[in-house]
Amino acid sequence: MSERPPRNKPAANRRDALKSLSLGALMFGGASTAQAAQNDCKAVVAPEWAKGVEGQRKPDLGNGYFLNPLVAGDHPDPTILKDGEDYYMTFSTFEAYPGLVIWHSRDLVNWRPLTASLTKNIGAVWAPELTKHKGRFYLYIPTKKTDAPDSKTTSWVIWADNIMGPWSEPIDLNLTRHIDPGHAVGEDGSRWLFLSGGDRIRLSDDGLSTVGAVEHVYDPWRYPDDWDVEGFSPEGPKITRHGDYYYLITAVGGTAGPPTGHMVIAARSKSINGPWEHHPKNPLVRTESLSEKWWSRGHATLVEGPAGDWWSVYHGYENGFWTLGRQTLLAPVTWTNDGWFEFGGGDLSQPIKKPAGGKAHGHEPAHGYALSDDFREDRYGVQWNFFAPKPDEASRIRRENGVLHLKATGEAPSSSSPLVCVTGDQAYEFECEIEIDDGAWAGLLLWYDRQLYCGLGFNAKNFITHQYGIERGRPANPHGKRLHMRVRNDRHIVSYFTSNDGVNWKRFDRGMEVSGYHHNVRGGFHMLKPGFYAAGKGEVRFKNFKYKAL
Incomplete structure (x- = not known):
């Protein structure tokens, strides 16, 4: 421990x-x-977290300890790679594009985003696998075409010789019955993808195609029938070789639903070909009580720390804040004398001593990044993403002299992909100066998906409120075609403010409560993200986006 x-x-x-x-x-x-x-x-009741740039919460407490979440907000299904002194990590990004942002650390605690590796919309991205083999980086990417009649599932591979890219075009591996590929190299040098359900398939030597057919190789450990779970759902297989064994870590119990469902199990084998022996202490991680700080904990990967100790990253929902999505957690791992490992940290509600031997990674700030944006630098893909964009969606954006010009499309936020970003704070506000053309309307949003969002919009004559994904006409707009708008989300209580000058604000006479804007209500595995939109005709100009944690 x-x-x-x-x-x-x-x-x-x-x-x-x-x-x-x-x-x-x-x-x-x-x-x-x-x-x-x-x-x-x-x-x-947990200690207060440390506050970073803009008051955003960060894990490093500055006293040799850290407090989860490791990466706050919607960063589910973490896949982590140790490459010498560097660590790289990415997460499921679903319909957000550009997607699969690569994050970097040298101490396992302080992380900064580098670049988006996936720019082509290939579907909703689930549980990727980041790996390096013979000097080349690979990302194996399961997707589901949620807008297709057959909801096609498959997996893809992209590769790069440098973590910063350029990354290749996606190659379809035609794995239509499986998700969550986990890369492994056998004792004979063969390459494999382990898949959901205890299956696997061999890869070609270059890792860019499959060889032969999918085979079933592992029957995952089964929990007692009286446990409250979402479903058996063996998924997220991750292979680690350590000492004499290959260790296979799997998630079971379903990733959402009852908070006690998701869990981590493990098995081992002296050969990549099995047979696999169940860990005698399965499940190794599971939320056992609704009073715990972190719910639905699972989807774990082992990683060696800077000083040779071992850790695990996995995800969980924060008690009371399903709206923030599944957040990345860090927990210590201890190897036992009989060749097994155990997870420490308990329910991760208290500070934990930082991994030893870590170094500063040279980025400022040390963790995360400012969400406030003066639109003078291009943050498209690292901070800002379109939701389910069309192939030419990026052409809607033009930045000039500190102004983001966004071409108006569609008739509502639901038919005009908004620009959104991820936050990990329980309470925050954001504001922006907005100017519209005749025929356009625009505003600020809290966005889950096309059917579930809220916010405030306006055109040259009227305000429009977005409630439950429904547009409602509101009183006359006294500001005309230009105004300052602010949205405050204070632990799910949402209020709106408008101003002529960004100094004197007036509260808008409508509010919302949004604690139900989450996966167990709507599905989709998303979070409630701040952002803005432009609909109608012409263009909308956005200036000085400001964010502040409360």
């Missing part, structure tokens, strides 16, 4: 949390419920 720092902080915070929990319990469940809440309080 990892070391914990002295608990020198949260007495006042804990008392406030107890008071809040007790009051809520008395209102909704009586004194016995209040007592139960007090009994569970230690499990749900």
Whole structure:
């Protein structure tokens, strides 16, 4: 187990949390419920996280410890690669394009985005695999065409000789019945993709095509029938070779649904060809109580730390904040004398000692990046993404003298792909100066998908509110074709503000509550993202996008 720092902080915070929990319990469940809440309080109250650029939360506490999430906000299905002193990581990006942003670290705690590796829309990107073989980088990418009549599933490969690219065009591997490819190299040098359901297929020596047919090689460990899960769903296989064994880590139980469903199991074999022996302590990771800080924890990968110790990255939903999507978590791993490994960190609600031997990676800020954008530099693909863009969608954007010009398309946000970005904060606000052409309308959004979003828009005459993905006409717009707009999302309570000058603000007479804008309501595995849109005719000009964590 990892070391914990002295608990020198949260007495006042804990008392406030107890008071809040007790009051809520008395209102909704009586004194016995209040007592139960007090009994569970230690499990749900965590120390405050560190604040980085713009007040965004970051993992490094600055005292030799870190606090999860490792990468806040929607960064699910992490795939991590150790390449000498460098670590690279990317995540599922679903309908966001450009996608598969590569992140870099040298200490496993502080991470910065580098570049988007996937620019061509090949479908909703699920659980990729980043690997390096004989000096070349590969990304194996499962996708699902959610807008196709047959919802086609397949997997692709792209490659690059430099992590910064250029990355190749996607090559279809025609794996129509499987997801989540995990790359492995056998003891004889053969290359394989392990797939969902305990299957695998051989790769050609260059890793760009498959050889032969899919074969079933592993029957995953099965949980008791009375556990609350979403479904068996063996997926996310990851292979690590360590010592005399290959270790196969798999997720089962479903990635969402009941918070106790998703889990991590493992097996090992002395050959890439099996047979596979179940870990005697399966499941190695599982949310066991609704009072835990992190729900639906799973989809793990092992990685060696800078000083030779071992760690794992996986994902989980934050208790009370499904809207932030699945966030990346970091946990210590300990190898045992019998050749197995165990996960440490508990439910990851408390600080953990940082991996030893890490170095600064030379980026500023040390972790994350500013979301405020004056539009003088091109952040398309690293910060800004279109949702399910058309092949020529990028041609809608033009930047000039600190102004982002966006061509208006469609009749509503749902038919005009918005530009959105990921945030990991529980409470935040963002604002922008917006100017529209005649015939255009635009605004700021909190976007889940084409059927579920909210926000405030305007044209030259009226305001429009977006509620539950429905457009509603509102009172006259006194600002005309140019105004400043602000959206505040304070732990799911959404309010809007407008201004002529960006100094004197007036609150708009409509608000929202958006805690239900998440996967278990709508599906899709997304998060609620801040962004903006331009619909109608002509163009819309955006200036000085400002973000601030609250």
